[in-house]
Amino acid sequence: MPIAAGIKTLGIRGSFMGVFKNSELLHAYTKFSNEISDKSRNIIMPYFRNELKIENKKDSSPVTQADKKAELFLRNEIKQKFPQDGVYGEEYGYDEGSSDFTWVIDPIDGTKSFISGMPLFGTLIALLHKDTPVLGIIDIPALDERWFAAQGEGTLFNGNPVKTRACSSLSDAGCLTTTPFNFTGHDSEKYEKVAGTVSWMRFGGDCYMYGLLASGFADLVFEATLQPYDYLALAPIIQEAGGSITDWQGKPLSLNSSGHVIASGDKCVHEEALTILRT
Template identity: 40%
Template sequence: MSAPPLDTCLDTAHHLADIAGAIAREVWFGPAVTDFKADGSALTEADTRIETRLREVLESRHPDHGILGEEFGGAALDREFVWVIDPIDGTRQFGARLMNFGVLIALCHRGRPVLGIIDQPLAGARYAAAEGLGVTLNGTAIAARQTTALSQATVAIANPASFPEEMREPADAIAQAARMTVYDGGCLAYGALARGQIDLCLNGPDLDPHDICAVVPVVEQAGGTITDWEGRPLTLASEGAILAAATPALHAQAFDRLTRHDPVWIP
C-alpha cells in the first residue's frame, strides 16, 4: 500500500481532534471523577474514551499504520508511519476542571514527527502542523517570533515540581535571565510559541513520546527549534527533558546556560 500524502493524514488528524474534543467537552462539563494509575498519574473517563475511539478510527482509515497511545500502549510500532496519541495532556488539570489541558495527536514517519495537532477543545483553539504545509491556528497561518536574546524572551517553564533537584539550577538560571517567565503551561505553551506569544519552552524529565511528538512539528513549522537537553533531535523514541525556542540563536543561548551546570542529570 502506498504512503498517503501528508495533507490526507492532516485531514485524518483534524477528524480525530474533532472526535476527541466532543468527548472532552462532554466529560469536562459532567461530574468530576479522577482515578489514579499504579504509577500515581491521573486518569479520567475522557482519557480512555478518547483513545479508544481514536484507535478505532485509525485502524479503519489507516490499517497499515502503527499506533502509540498513552493509555493503551503501542501496536505495530515498526511500521513506516506511526500515530501518537495523548488523549488528555494535563489530566490532573482536566480532572480538577481547569482549562490548561490539550489533546495531542501526532504522526511519525520512520520515527520522525512530521505532523502534529495541539487542540484545546474548550477554547476552540487548534494548532495544526505538517511538514511542508506550515502551521496554523484555527486555519490561519502563524509563525514564531524572531526573538534572539534571552534577556528579551518570554519563557514558559513546566511545573517546577517536575524538575529533580539537579535540574532546578539550570532551569532557574534561564528563568532569571528571561524578560518574563510563566509556569506550567503544558502543551499549550508550545502552541503559544508557534504563534509568537512565548519565545522559549522548557520541560523537565517527566515527558514520554506521547507528550513530545505532537509539539515538534508545531514548533518546527513555525520556524522554531526543538531538541532534548542534550541538543538531539526529537523522535518517536525520545523521552525526558526538552527545550524549544523561537529561533536557533535563542535556543543556543538557553542551551549554553543548561550546559554550564554540572550535567549529573544527563543519562
C-alpha cells in the same frame, strides 16, 4: 463549524513529498487527523466541569474515563482508516504496524487542568515517519483552538498561518514551563539558571504553551520528565512555525528521547539556553 472543515488542502512542497510519495496520501492524513480531532472533542467535552471518576495510575498521575474513552476512539479510528500504521498512546500502549508510519496520541494532555476545570488541556496527535515526527496537532477542545502542522507545509492556527517571533537574547525572552516542581536534582539547578536569566516566567499550560510559542506570544518553553506522547506532536508545530525544538543536548526529538524538551521561537535563544542546559 468543525475546525477540520476550515483546514485548506496544503500546497505540496518537496520535503513532505519524499515522505508521503504523493499528494493524495498527504491530503488523506491531513483531512483524517483533523476530523478525528473534531470528533474526539465530542467525547471529552461532556465530562469537562462535570462529575468525574478519577483514578491514580502507577506513576500517581490522574486518569479519567474521558482520557480512556477518547484514546480508545482515536485508536479505533486510526486502525480502521490506516490499519497498516502503528499506534502508541498514553493509556493503552503500543500497537505495532507494518508501515513506516506510527501515530502517537495523548487524549488529554494536562489531565490535572481538566479535572480542575481549567480549559488549557489538549489532545495531542503526532504522526511519525520511522522515528521522525512529520505531522502534529495540538487541539484545545474547551477553547475551540487548534494548531496543525505538516512537515514542509507550515503551521496553522484554526486554519491560518502562524510564525514564532524574533528574540535575540535569552535575557529578553519570555519563558513558559508547566511547573518548577518537575525539575529535580541537577535539573533544578539548570532550571534556576535559565529562570534567573530570562525576562519573565509564566507557569501552567502543558501543551498550550507550545501553541502560544508557535504563535509568537512567548520565546522559550523548557520542561523535564515528559513522555513521547507529551512532546512528539509539538515538534512539527514548533519547527514549521520557524522555531526550534530539541532535547537538552540539542538532539532531535524521537520516541527514545530522554523527556527533557526545549522549544524556542528564535535560534539565538535556543542556543543560549542550550549552553546552560547542556552543563
